[in-house]
Amino acid sequence: MARERTWSRRSLLVGCAGIGSAATSGCLRLTDGAAQTETNEQGPSGTADSAESTSTDDAGEPTTSGPASEIELVPAWSGSASAVTTADGDFFFRARFDSIRRTRPDGTTAFEAGIADGYFASISPTYRNALHADDTGVYVGADATDEVDTGARVYALDPESGEERWMFEEPGDGLHDGVRAVTAIDGTVIYASQSSGSGDEQEPIVRGVDAESGDERWRIQLSEGFINGIVARGDRLFVQQTFGLSIYRRSTQELLDERGVSVGFSGIVADGETLFVPGETVRALTLPAGDERWAVDTGRSVNTGAGVGEDGVYVGTESGYVLGYDRETGDELWESRVAGVVEHPPIVDGGVVWVASERGDLSAFDAGTGELLYEEEIASGFEFTVLDGILNDDERDTAYEIRRN
Known part of the structure; x- marks a missing residue:
């Protein structure tokens, strides 16, 4: 079996900064602040009994929770896989090590497309x-494994049939084995290639490739650092690295501005006319100009990309806090806490903010108030996504309909 090259978030941060840094599904818990209440047994629907429960906080004082769950996860259809993300109104799965499947929210498969042996589709939420x-x-990066001596690839697939239109291959120099960011605008596919190791060992390339032919149009060669996000709007190209954000004129690839922002491996997120940049200081920039609309110092070690809803923007921290801010003003909405590091970007759907902790808990909060609505133990390090009221994760072969009681 092909071996996937390891891209551990923590190991990458250690290399980049130069410093060191098994669960049972089906258990639902409620918390009161940072304190954990007793565990209730789940019924078949994935929710616990609605009676109040009592336990003690860290100081040994009794605490009481309200109804055990306001959300049910009801099995809707089967067919999950080893990786999942969403795009263009559909789920995308890495169905096998060497294939990608497009699935509608109702569970209908649109297509399944294979990629070459020795590569795996780099998809994740x-x-x-x-x-x-x-x-x-559909434009997807495919990382090279140790079985091949070539570099990463980008595949262009027909959006309806999955038929391969073209493939662009990176050089097999050991420096461009992976692709972590892809976008498309005005007939050009833009992506970045790099490798593993430390940040100063990188020589990342940002390429612009013709969306019809797959021919290279231009490239931007960088001297070091990881590229974790690319956003193109108008004639501006935003390239996010671990410790900086560079703004280019897209038509000429001229560097217009470099900003020192410590984002780590969290990705920038564009929503409407705003670019949200996570970090200890969360920033909202106008698009396409890149002017700063607001910035808020969280006072915490933000550890995720931003989840963006109709009214709020949400991030997670190393110490387990989930922070919500008004998307227009940056004013604080609420903060809540889970047990464990929050590494997975919050996902907002239907007025609910979904969060995964590093230790394996899936939690849901009311987007407006921060009230805890649901918590379930899945598996350490699991990934998930939500689309149109359907939740999928990479641990269970089931898609769940989200029902709010």
């Missing part, structure tokens, strides 16, 4: 996602 889909095509 986290900073490692290298998939973009729109009505012109």
Whole structure:
């Protein structure tokens, strides 16, 4: 079996900064602040009994929770896989090590497309996602494994049939084995290639490739650092690295501005006319100009990309806090806490903020108030995504309909 090259978030941060740094599904818990209440047994629907429960906080004082769950996860259809993300209104799965499947929210498979042996599609709801889909095509990065001596690839697939249109291959120099960011605009597919190791060992390339032919149009060669996000709007190209954000003129690849922002491996997120930049200081920039609309110092070690809803923007921290801010003003909405590091970017759907902790808990909060609505233990390090009221994760072969009681 092909061996996937390891891209551990923590090991990458250690290398980049130069400093060191098994669960049972089906258990639902409620917390009161940072304190954990007793565990209730789940019924078949995935929710616990609604009676109040009592336990003690860290100081040994009794605490009481309200109804055990306001959300049910009801099995809807089967067919999950080893990796999952969303794009263009659909789920995308890495169905096998060497294939990618597009699935509608109702569970209907649109297509399954294979890629070459020795490569695996780099799809994820986290900073490692290298998939973009729109009505012109599906563009996905494929990382090279140790079985091949070539570099990473980008595949262009027909959005309806999955038929391969073209493939662009990176050089097999050991420096461009992976793709972590892909976007498309005005007939050009833009992506970044790099490798593992430390930040100063990188020589990342940002390429612009013709969306119809796969021919290279231009490239931007960088001297070091990891590229974790690319956003293109108008004639501006935003390239996010671990410790900086560079703004280019897209038509000429001229560097217009460099900003020192410590984002780590969390990705920038564009929503509407705003670019949200996570970090200890969360920033909202106008698009396409890049002017700062607001910035808020969180006072905490933000550890995720931003989840963006209609009214709020949400991030997670190393110490387990989930922080919510008004998306227009940056004013604080609420903060809540889970047990464990929050590494997975919050996902907002239907007025609910979904969060995964590093230790394996899936939690849901009311987007407006921060009230804890649901918590379930899945598995350490699991990944998930939510689309149109359907939740999928990479641990269970089931898609769940989200029902709010």
